[in-house]
Amino acid sequence: MYHEAMLDLNLLYVKRANHSKYTDFWLYLNVNNNNDNDLSELGIVNEFNKHMYEKSQVYFISNLVNLNSELHQLQENDINSLSEKIISSKNEELYLNLPMLNFPWYIKIIWKINVKEIHNKDCFIKFIIKSTNSEQYKDSELKHYEHVLKYEDVLKLEGLGWIEYQLPKDVGELYVQPSIEINGSINMQIDYVRRRSNEGEITCIPNIGDLLPNFHKICPNVPEIFKYKYFSRKEMENLLELKDIINHP
Numbered sequence: 001m002y003h004e005a006m007l008d009l010n011l012l013y014v015k016r017a018n019h020s021k022y023t024d025f026w027l028y029l030n031v032n033n034n035n036d037n038d039l040s041e042l043g044i045v046n047e048f049n050k051h052m053y054e055k056s057q058v059y060f061i062s063n064l065v066n067l068n069s070e071l072h073q074l075q076e077n078d079i080n081s082l083s084e085k086i087i088s089s090k091n092e093e094l095y096l097n098l099p100m101l102n103f104p105w106y107i108k109i110i111w112k113i114n115v116k117e118i119h120n121k122d123c124f125i126k127f128i129i130k131s132t133n134s135e136q137y138k139d140s141e142l143k144h145y146e147h148v149l150k151y152e153d154v155l156k157l158e159g160l161g162w163i164e165y166q167l168p169k170d171v172g173e174l175y176v177q178p179s180i181e182i183n184g185s186i187n188m189q190i191d192y193v194r195r196r197s198n199e200g201e202i203t204c205i206p207n208i209g210d211l212l213p214n215f216h217k218i219c220p221n222v223p224e225i226f227k228y229k230y231f232s233r234k235e236m237e238n239l240l241e242l243k244d245i246i247n248h249p
Contacts, residue, residue, distance in 0.1 A: 042099045044063050048083070058192050059098065059193050060082070060085070061087045061191060062083050062087060064096060074088055075088075076088050078189070086114075087189070089184075089189075091184060091186070095181045096180050098178050098193065101176050103195040104195065105172055106170055107195040108167060108168075108196045109129060109167045110194050111127065111164070111167075111190065111193050112163070112165075112191040113162070113189065114161060114191075115154060115158045115187075115188050116189065117159075118158050122185055124154070124181075125180065126149075127178070128180070129143075129167070129169070130177040130179075131143045131171050135175070137175075147167050162191065
């Protein structure tokens with residue numbers, strides 16, 4: 001059971017989109033990925049976040065709290081996040097400058113965001129990418145790219161819930177520094193930024209219940225990602241935490 005779960009885990013963010021699984025599956029796994037790599041300069045201080053960054057190039061925005069304590073007041077709990085922590089703009093102007101991340105060449109950058117509410121038309125979301133192929137660099141030497149969503153664009157995202165928004169430009173450099181700027185007229189949440197190397201349209205399903213509308217009447221305690229497995233959250237967590245199962249050959 002554990003090895004099957006790990007196989008599903010490692011297929012989540014593979015290059016081929018038709019192999020991708022549910023993006024919130026990892027939350028229910030007991031991942032043991034101890035290694036000696038120190039990623040504290042990126043704000044990554046636990047093994048799960050380290051595994052996600054190193055193996056799948058997923059950087060949780062909640063890591064920034066470890067680099068800037070002032071962001072703690074903007075951090076919220078959210079079970080829809082793999083890390084269970086997100087950053088919310090809370091109707092205030094917000095600028096998040098991520099550290100330089102080591103991503104593969106020729107990728108697209110994806111942000112997982114939730115535009116909850118727009119308060120006026122004077123709003124925008126600006127995505128910024130700085131990139132380089134050198135570990136030693138000056139800011140003036142970085143390639144610079146901006147992608148701006150104005151009111152009409154943001155309006156299309158309002159109320160959709162959590163979505164993955166893919167920036168249109170390919171990034172051809174090895175080191176990437178993403179940033180995001182939100183003006184004070186949007187109530188918005190941010191979960192993570194990740195890389196995407198394959199082409200393919202990202203499909204948004206605002207309400208997963210539309211696919212199985214009567215499921216929770218039958219099994220109300222089953223997490224949505226395990227609807228097809230018919231395990232309750234508690235049963236699944238206990239199952240994966242049993243050492244005699246995890247260590248079974």
